Structures are given as C-alpha cells and as structure tokens.
Amino acid sequence: MSKPSIVIAYHSGYGHTEVQAKAVAEGVSEAGGTAELLSVANVEAIDWELLAKADAIIFGSPTYMGSVSGPFKTFMDASSKAWSTQDWKDKLAAGFTNSASQSGDKLNSLIQMSIFAAQHGMNWVSLGLLPGNNSSEGSPEDLNRIGSYLGAMAQSNADASAEIAPPEADRKTASALGKRVTEAAIRWKN
Numbered sequence: 001m002s003k004p005s006i007v008i009a010y011h012s013g014y015g016h017t018e019v020q021a022k023a024v025a026e027g028v029s030e031a032g033g034t035a036e037l038l039s040v041a042n043v044e045a046i047d048w049e050l051l052a053k054a055d056a057i058i059f060g061s062p063t064y065m066g067s068v069s070g071p072f073k074t075f076m077d078a079s080s081k082a083w084s085t086q087d088w089k090d091k092l093a094a095g096f097t098n099s100a101s102q103s104g105d106k107l108n109s110l111i112q113m114s115i116f117a118a119q120h121g122m123n124w125v126s127l128g129l130l131p132g133n134n135s136s137e138g139s140p141e142d143l144n145r146i147g148s149y150l151g152a153m154a155q156s157n158a159d160a161s162a163e164i165a166p167p168e169a170d171r172k173t174a175s176a177l178g179k180r181v182t183e184a185a186i187r188w189k190n
C-alpha cells in the first residue's frame, strides 16, 4: 500500500504557527506518511490539485481576534470551488492553532475548522490525548498541556520569537496530531 499523503494547509503571520505546522509534518513522517506543507498565505498560489489528491488535510491557523486569521479565512472561502465539486469528500481532516494567551479563544478557531471540514464532507480526527498539566502531578512540559480535545493547541508568548515559541511540549503535541492522523489514514485507506 502506498504511503498516505497528508497535506498540512496552514497560515502563519510571524512564524509561530509555522513551527507547529512543521512539528505536525514530523509526526506524519514518523508514522509513515508523506507530509506536504502548504502555506495558504497567498490564495492565488494555492495548489488545489495537491489538496484534491491528499488522503487527509490538516488545517492550521494562528488565532487572531478569537478566530482563524484573515488569510486562512480567505483560503476557506476560496475552497468553495472544491466544495461545489466535493473534491475533499471522505478525506480525513484535523486542525491545530496557536495564540499568545493560554486560552485566547483558540477553541473557536478549531470549531471553525471542524465545521469547515464538515461542509466539505470530511471526517474530523480529534487530538486523542488526555489533558496534561491538570493535576498536582502535572507540569507545563506535559503533552497536551493546554488540555484540548478537538485539535492541537499551542501557546506562544507574545514577546517570544518563533525560535523558542511555541515551547517543546506544544511542538510534541502537534507531532502527536500528525502521527494520529497518519495512523488513521492508513486504516482509512485499507
């Protein structure tokens, strides 16, 4: 069986969400998938063919003003052409987001992505990790330290560069999402 093709369609204004996207890609490769990083920053340059051929699409956006970023929303709206022909129907989907605050209303971005995937007839894959850092035994180094279920969340201090933010725990959480989607895609293809 050929390797599942997983496209990571993301926007990142200042590089932090791109770090998360690259960590997702690492998880995909580790689990035996082919990861393609696709920036959607320029809607005119999006490779729609690549998306149409993927087994799974993992969506990623920073949370800006409590929702997905403007460029990511432009990509969502431009995908209405693929929606009209149901190009992405029955593919797997998942999502990740990053913002400065611990919450920062990141959940809203993941909800937007999951509804977007449903409109395309896709099957949403959750994060599949228990929450970390939620007991006296926990620590900020825990996997899923922010305690998300719908997708992978990351938090980047507003004054920290993408060299150091988001921190390692959030990068590992993003990799775990890439791994989970790839494993699901292998089962889905069988």
Ligand SMILES: Cc1cc2nc3c(=O)[nH]c(=O)nc-3n(C[C@H](O)[C@H](O)[C@H](O)COP(=O)(O)O)c2cc1C
Binding pocket: 011, 012, 013, 014, 015, 016, 017, 018, 062, 063, 064, 065, 066, 067, 098, 099, 100, 101, 102, 103, 104, 105, 156, 157, 158
């Ligand atoms: C226009 C704008 C709006 C933002 N809104 C939020 C927000 O609603 N919640 C939050 O926690 N952080 C917010 N932030 C902070 C970003 O989410 C954070 O800096 C993130 O790491 C940026 O990711 P990027 O480097 O991939 O663009 C906002 C930043 C910008 C530029």
